[in-house]
Amino acid sequence: MNLPDLKEARKRTKKEVVEKQVDYSIAPSFLGKKYFLKTYGCQMNMHDSEEIRKYLELLGCKEVTTLEESDIVVLNTCAIRENAHDKVFGYLGRCKHLKREKPELLIALGGCMSQEEGVVSEILEKHPYVDVVFGTHNIHELPLLLVDAQNKKQTIQVYSIEGDVYENVKYSRDSKISAWVNIMYGCDKFCTYCIVPYTRGKQRSRRLEKIVAEVEELKKNGYMEVTLLGQNVNAYGKDLEYGYDFKDLLESVAKTQIPRIRFVTSHPWDFTDEMIEVIAKYDNVMPYIHLPLQSGSDAILKKMGRRYTKEEYIALFKKIKERIPECSITTDIIVGFPNETEEDFLETLDVVSTCGFDSAFTFIYSPREGTPASLIEDSISKEVKEARLQRLNALVNQCSLEKNKALEGKIVPVLVLGENEKDKNKIYGYTDTMKLININGSKDLIGRIVPVKVNEAKSFSLDGDALKESEMV
Numbered sequence: 001m002n003l004p005d006l007k008e009a010r011k012r013t014k015k016e017v018v019e020k021q022v023d024y025s026i027a028p029s030f031l032g033k034k035y036f037l038k039t040y041g042c043q044m045n046m047h048d049s050e051e052i053r054k055y056l057e058l059l060g061c062k063e064v065t066t067l068e069e070s071d072i073v074v075l076n077t078c079a080i081r082e083n084a085h086d087k088v089f090g091y092l093g094r095c096k097h098l099k100r101e102k103p104e105l106l107i108a109l110g111g112c113m114s115q116e117e118g119v120v121s122e123i124l125e126k127h128p129y130v131d132v133v134f135g136t137h138n139i140h141e142l143p144l145l146l147v148d149a150q151n152k153k154q155t156i157q158v159y160s161i162e163g164d165v166y167e168n169v170k171y172s173r174d175s176k177i178s179a180w181v182n183i184m185y186g187c188d189k190f191c192t193y194c195i196v197p198y199t200r201g202k203q204r205s206r207r208l209e210k211i212v213a214e215v216e217e218l219k220k221n222g223y224m225e226v227t228l229l230g231q232n233v234n235a236y237g238k239d240l241e242y243g244y245d246f247k248d249l250l251e252s253v254a255k256t257q258i259p260r261i262r263f264v265t266s267h268p269w270d271f272t273d274e275m276i277e278v279i280a281k282y283d284n285v286m287p288y289i290h291l292p293l294q295s296g297s298d299a300i301l302k303k304m305g306r307r308y309t310k311e312e313y314i315a316l317f318k319k320i321k322e323r324i325p326e327c328s329i330t331t332d333i334i335v336g337f338p339n340e341t342e343e344d345f346l347e348t349l350d351v352v353s354t355c356g357f358d359s360a361f362t363f364i365y366s367p368r369e370g371t372p373a374s375l376i377e378d379s380i381s382k383e384v385k386e387a388r389l390q391r392l393n394a395l396v397n398q399c400s401l402e403k404n405k406a407l408e409g410k411i412v413p414v415l416v417l418g419e420n421e422k423d424k425n426k427i428y429g430y431t432d433t434m435k436l437i438n439i440n441g442s443k444d445l446i447g448r449i450v451p452v453k454v455n456e457a458k459s460f461s462l463d464g465d466a467l468k469e470s471e472m473v
């Protein structure tokens with residue numbers, strides 16, 4: 001048994017990260033078993049689930065779409081806010097119930113929650129029916145742990161380490177059109193409210209050649225789009241000694257000529273003019289940047305450890321828009337950081353109106369055990385925080401609608417990803433600026449970039465008609 005330790009997880013040394021090749025020689029003792037995989041959290045977790053799926057397939061298991069049908073259930077969890085926890089513990093209740101009827105059911109819990117001391121002690125005390133707990137550093141051990149769990153009682157294997165860089169990882173990807181590509185793991189920013197640097201370890205960049213080779217391979221296999229993933233893509237390379245950074249990586253990936261390149265998440269702190277130039281220069285680097293603001297108040301930004309001011313954020317925003325006018329910019333905002341005053345909150349609203357984001361994810365601050373902010377005594381009530389969130393959402397939605405309305409009547413390039421789930425007569429995709437669009441058009445267009453005329457704009461999506469390729473502007 002290996003238990004998580006948040007103090008250990010905080011450590012950052014100069015230790016060289018190790019590149020690990022993943023071993024795929026796995027005994028197929030689970031042949032024919034059915035597994036159900038449920039994923040919470042960010043794109044990184046979704047991409048990790050593609051790795052988990054691959055291991056389960058290599059074990060000989062088949063994926064099912066409901067918990068009730070499964071022999072193995074794997075929950076890939078998120079720890080970012082308390083409600084993410086609540087959802088998972090709620091779901092574990094359902095698993096427990098099913099296990100009463102089906103005692104051979106194997107339940108595995110992985111992801112960021114597994115890296116938390118509090119969660120694992122709760123599992124140990126109150127959830128003895130959970131068979132396997134694995135963390136973010138040892139996804140590749142899941143098959144071995146499942147085999148162990150068949151014989152033993154409860155297998156808990158979580159490492160609170162700085163982490164390695166994994167190469168040669170195989171994925172069973174969700175899409176054949178658009179793929180996620182890890183460019184770095186972990187985070188060293190330690191924003192005072194955030195659990196990620198503890199659950200994901202130190203920032204470890206993959207080598208540029210390995211990333212480019214992965215993109216080349218995806219392109220060869222017909223992929224139309226890659227999304228480069230990292231908690232701070234702009235800090236890419238800073239932990240390596242090869243002298244290259246994110247602009248160099250982006251340029252090298254652009255030169256592969258894969259049709260579409262995206263990247264998340266950008267931190268305003270590390271965003272350089274050269275990066276803006278590369279985004280502007282290459283047509284296959286999409287004009288879309290997710291640039292979390294978190295707060296518009298300098299006092300709160302300082303307490304959050306974000307290392308930029310309101311003015312610096314707005315200046316960066318304007319610089320991007322001046323150089324790339326069509327660029328859409330989205331953001332993340334937290335309301336109710338401990339002792340946030342009405343004036344602080346009004347500063348946040350002010351940035352939202354000044355910038356006019358294409359869209360924003362908004363959250364109420366959630367204290368995370370082990371983070372510095374969780375120790376601050378807070379004088380702001382839950383009701384005040386909820387009211388602020390509503391006021392913020394009203395403004396954010398109005399901005400999104402305005403941005404989307406400006407596209408009505410325009411022709412936009414869309415990568416078509418599939419059939420619309422609700423209306424089988426329609427297809428859907430994303431514009432270059434990352435707007436979801438539902439389209440009247442033939443299913444033959446799936447996997448292609450096509451011109452679409454925008455008929456109607458809503459706050460969270462667009463509706464349009466597919467046009468002939470010759471009508472692309």
Ligand code: SAH
Binds near residue numbers: 292333
């Ligand atoms: N690496 C990204 C964000 C990762 S987490 C970045 O730095 O921008 C995604 C979002 O969750 C964050 O941008 C933040 O807005 C939100 N978040 C993180 N910790 C939170 C907490 N303790 N309470 C509420 N929201 C939080």
Ligand code: SF4
Binds near residue numbers: 187194231232267
């Ligand atoms: Fe969390 Fe900050 Fe790292 Fe983003 S940059 S993952 S908010 S610590």
Ligand code: F3S
Binds near residue numbers: 043044079195196
């Ligand atoms: Fe959640 Fe971990 Fe992602 S905490 S947001 S799944 S990095």
